[in-house]
Each structure stands twice: as C-alpha cells, then as structure tokens.
Amino acid sequence: MPLEYTYKAINQGRDGLVIDTLAAVKRLKAAGMDETQAEAVIEVINGAGDQVATKRDLEELRTATSTDLKVAMTELKLQGLGAMIAVAGLAVAIAKLF
Numbered sequence: 001m002p003l004e005y006t007y008k009a010i011n012q013g014r015d016g017l018v019i020d021t022l023a024a025v026k027r028l029k030a031a032g033m034d035e036t037q038a039e040a041v042i043e044v045i046n047g048a049g050d051q052v053a054t055k056r057d058l059e060e061l062r063t064a065t066s067t068d069l070k071v072a073m074t075e076l077k078l079q080g081l082g083a084m085i086a087v088a089g090l091a092v093a094i095a096k097l098f
Contacts, residue, residue, distance in 0.1 A: 019045060 021042050028038035 021046065 024042050025038045028041060
C-alpha cells in the first residue's frame with residue numbers, strides 16, 4: 001500500500017512535531033534507498049507517536065528531576081539533623097544517670 005505523502009503530525013504534544021513525508025521519502029531515495037524501503041522507514045517514524053521526545057520535554061524532565069532531588073536532599077538533611085538531636089538527647093540522658 002503506497003504511503004500517503006502529506007504533512008503528518010507524529011507527536012501530538014505541545015510542540016506538534018511535524019514531518020513532510022514526501023520530502024523525507026525523496027531524500028531517502030536520493031541517498032540510495034528504493035521507494036518501498038523509504039516508505040517503510042517513514043511509516044515507522046510516523047508510527048512513533050508519543051515515543052518522540054522534544055528538547056522541551058527533556059528540559060522539563062531535567063528541571064523536575066532536579067527539583068525532586070533538591071527536595072529529597074533537604075528531607076535527608078532534616079532526618080539526619082533529627083537523628084543527631086536524638087543521639088545528643090540520649091547522650092545527655094545517659095550522662096545524667098552517672
């Protein structure tokens with residue numbers, strides 16, 4: 001079945017990544033692929049859908065991960081501080097016993 005040569009959105013996300021399938025097939029054919037192979041490659045790309053990450057997607061993920069790590073580090077520091085206070089309190093209590 002021949003590939004429809006149209007502009008096709010392959011990522012319906014915020015950036016709406018768009019590919020010109022006709023131009024892509026022409027480039028692949030110019031690079032030495034036969035038309036059937038070129039069309040198959042473009043069909044695979046068109047089928048990628050949400051599996052395509054944009055630079056914006058990666059930047060948002062980096063920012064979210066960085067924020068999560070900062071929160072986790074703060075929580076660990078607070079837990080460590082709490083443990084140190086508990087140990088100090090225990091040491092004071094033991095010292096009072098003697």
